Amino acid sequence: MFRKLIAAGAALTLAGLAGQAHAASHNRDTFIREQDRNADGKVSKDEFSAGRAQEFARMDANHDGGLTREEYVEDFKTRLAAKLPTLPAERREEQRVREMRQVEVRFGILDSDKSGKITPPEFDHSGWMMFARHDTNKDGAVGADDPIPKDDD
Numbered sequence: 001m002f003r004k005l006i007a008a009g010a011a012l013t014l015a016g017l018a019g020q021a022h023a024a025s026h027n028r029d030t031f032i033r034e035q036d037r038n039a040d041g042k043v044s045k046d047e048f049s050a051g052r053a054q055e056f057a058r059m060d061a062n063h064d065g066g067l068t069r070e071e072y073v074e075d076f077k078t079r080l081a082a083k084l085p086t087l088p089a090e091r092r093e094e095q096r097v098r099e100m101r102q103v104e105v106r107f108g109i110l111d112s113d114k115s116g117k118i119t120p121p122e123f124d125h126s127g128w129m130m131f132a133r134h135d136t137n138k139d140g141a142v143g144a145d146d147p148i149p150k151d152d153d
């Protein structure tokens with residue numbers, strides 16, 4: 001049990017670090033914290049849509065409307081480099097290796113047609129899947145009133 005709790009804690013830390021990882025968070029409260037741009041405690045569809053579009057544009061370094069593996073990974077690397085110093089020194093390298101491995105996996109998932117680029121529809125698809133997952137009461141917004149799915153941590 002204790003061991004399980006520690007594992008859950010580690011997973012949460014990881015989720016927190018991966019936070020702005022374009023895979024909108026699996027954790028409802030993290031999701032709200034990251035996507036609630038007008039700070040009313042809820043994420044509306046418009047808000048989410050605007051935030052995702054902005055995020056995509058930021059990552060699309062050469063502005064060609066697609067995210068290459070390099071653009072996607074470089075953007076993540078920059079943010080990871082800013083966050084790693086907040087971890088205990090002895091855990092940083094391990095965490096870095098793990099997160100870099102995960103970002104590669106995420107790219108492969110997001111690039112669903114394996115064209116080598118994440119297109120806006122692919123990016124949106126994954127985002128809306130996550131939005132729908134969190135909006136458990138199906139009122140079109142994600143808020144603290146949405147019961148957390150049973151399979152969540």
Ligand SMILES: [Ca+2]
Nearest residue numbers: 036040042043
């Ligand atoms: Ca909001």
Ligand SMILES: [Ca+2]
Nearest residue numbers: 060062064066
């Ligand atoms: Ca690009």
Ligand SMILES: [Ca+2]
Nearest residue numbers: 135139141146
């Ligand atoms: Ca809702």
